[in-house]
Amino acid sequence: NQRTKIKALLQTTPIDAKVTVMGWVRTFRNNQFIALNDGSTNLNLQIVVPLGMLGEDILKRITTGASLKIAGTIAKSVGKGQTIELLAENVEILGDCDAEKYPLQPKKHSLEFLREIAHLRFRTNTFGTVFRIRHALAFAIHQFFNERGFIYLHTPIITASDAEGAGEMFRVTTLPFDGTPRNEDGSVNFKEDFFGKSTNLTVSGQLEGELGAMAFSEIYTFGPTFRAENSNTTRHLAEFWMIEPEMAFCDLEDNMNLAEEFIQYIIQYVMKNNADDLAFLDQRLAEEEKQKPANERSEMGLIEKLNFVVNNRFERITYTEAIQILLDSPAYKKKKFKYEVSWGIDMQSEHERYLVEKHFKKPVIVTNYPADIKAFYMRLNDGCEPGKQTVAAMDILAPGIGEIVGGSQREERLEKLLQRMENMHIPVEEMNWYLDTRRFGTVPHAGFGLGFERMVQFVTGMTNIRDVIPFARTPKNCNF
Numbered sequence: 001n002q003r004t005k006i007k008a009l010l011q012t013t014p015i016d017a018k019v020t021v022m023g024w025v026r027t028f029r030n031n032q033f034i035a036l037n038d039g040s041t042n043l044n045l046q047i048v049v050p051l052g053m054l055g056e057d058i059l060k061r062i063t064t065g066a067s068l069k070i071a072g073t074i075a076k077s078v079g080k081g082q083t084i085e086l087l088a089e090n091v092e093i094l095g096d097c098d099a100e101k102y103p104l105q106p107k108k109h110s111l112e113f114l115r116e117i118a119h120l121r122f123r124t125n126t127f128g129t130v131f132r133i134r135h136a137l138a139f140a141i142h143q144f145f146n147e148r149g150f151i152y153l154h155t156p157i158i159t160a161s162d163a164e165g166a167g168e169m170f171r172v173t174t175l176p177f178d179g180t181p182r183n184e185d186g187s188v189n190f191k192e193d194f195f196g197k198s199t200n201l202t203v204s205g206q207l208e209g210e211l212g213a214m215a216f217s218e219i220y221t222f223g224p225t226f227r228a229e230n231s232n233t234t235r236h237l238a239e240f241w242m243i244e245p246e247m248a249f250c251d252l253e254d255n256m257n258l259a260e261e262f263i264q265y266i267i268q269y270v271m272k273n274n275a276d277d278l279a280f281l282d283q284r285l286a287e288e289e290k291q292k293p294a295n296e297r298s299e300m301g302l303i304e305k306l307n308f309v310v311n312n313r314f315e316r317i318t319y320t321e322a323i324q325i326l327l328d329s330p331a332y333k334k335k336k337f338k339y340e341v342s343w344g345i346d347m348q349s350e351h352e353r354y355l356v357e358k359h360f361k362k363p364v365i366v367t368n369y370p371a372d373i374k375a376f377y378m379r380l381n382d383g384c385e386p387g388k389q390t391v392a393a394m395d396i397l398a399p400g401i402g403e404i405v406g407g408s409q410r411e412e413r414l415e416k417l418l419q420r421m422e423n424m425h426i427p428v429e430e431m432n433w434y435l436d437t438r439r440f441g442t443v444p445h446a447g448f449g450l451g452f453e454r455m456v457q458f459v460t461g462m463t464n465i466r467d468v469i470p471f472a473r474t475p476k477n478c479n480f
């Protein structure tokens, strides 16, 4: 019962070989030509069913979505758009698919519609392609760090700390396990805690990552993170995946260099290993662009953009320079920004997008943000102007996305860190485990977090973050 994957067949084109394939029917034309897909590639294998080979009863069961097992011989194809086809000798229906009820028809469906049937959308070309690329990126990420001797550290999902202080968190509660989670008055009887302790789902693995870096020198995390931000945007999820490397003996400059090299490496990996998937998305995006008015079309195609990003250094500017560019911009002078611009603001996405899309037209690393808008662990810069205290932070902004990476050099000086935590009302007593890194053999160190879905968006050109994670968790989106 040997099965050959369609991708392998299309790559090796073994003319005259006897093979068995299994997959799902995309289309069936003229009672003769089946386009079969098994998810190994967005390309279908054309199956030619000799006329008269199958009875009416079988033919009518070969419908879009049905699963088949087909044995036959590979032949050179005379048809257009394919190099080989399979001349069927035996066709077996594995699973029927009622064409009347099946929501996926052999036509183009809108992304919005497919989001409603997220349980079936992997079976479309677009989503098949997006999730093969997501997989390739994840693999490339592990390969990148492994090649450089970083240890993959698994940090907890349930935690008692708030690494970012950036917003609301999901609280962990306990439901009784006896199957009657009800109080006498009928209300749900859940305990507001994790066995007597107040905990939440992690917003970031960084603080635990720092513990690892203080022993292994270099670690990275790659796991789910949770933020209860009630924001309905095309870039925010309540549950998203983050990659967080943390490096001892490393400053802000090293941090930026690593982040840039990292992003370029994983894009290159996909360009090399998923060329067919990228070509499909490139085409898809080009068609989408054609629908837009000329002045809103992007200047580069998807592959062209990725090529540009891997071959050009990212721009590097300070926060202070970024604010000045915004103040000097025609957009500011024509009052095109909705939010105010002045030193000290937390830049809004309209500002970030102006910098990358209009001004520099490439990824930009912004450094040295005001301390007041950044997390407690970031290293205070020495010698700042009074009232303009900055920290050694860096954000990477990407065209079409905005912030894709957030990182910093960490405050390794115990006294300064304690002072900062006190100013920010962070309970020092509960953070002794973290502070011990500064008490026992502290070293300069730095790290960053890459939002995985934003990276997948960047590489695939998908505009909505809900379309690059298999099961999106957003405020109105948790059906299964």
Ligand code: 4AD
Binding pocket: 163, 164, 166, 203, 204, 205, 206, 227, 229, 235, 236, 237, 238, 240, 242, 244, 245, 403, 404, 405, 406, 407, 408, 447, 448, 449, 450, 451, 452, 453, 454
């Ligand atoms: O900038 P953030 O909040 O940084 C941290 O969490 C640090 N602890 C990282 C570190 O230094 N180790 O988040 C990092 C990245 C953002 O740049 C963004 O790409 C992504 O995570 N991100 C989100 N992605 C999807 N949905 C959300 N709600 C996100 N919030 C942040």
Ligand code: MG
Binding pocket: 395, 403, 405, 406
């Ligand atoms: Mg950030």
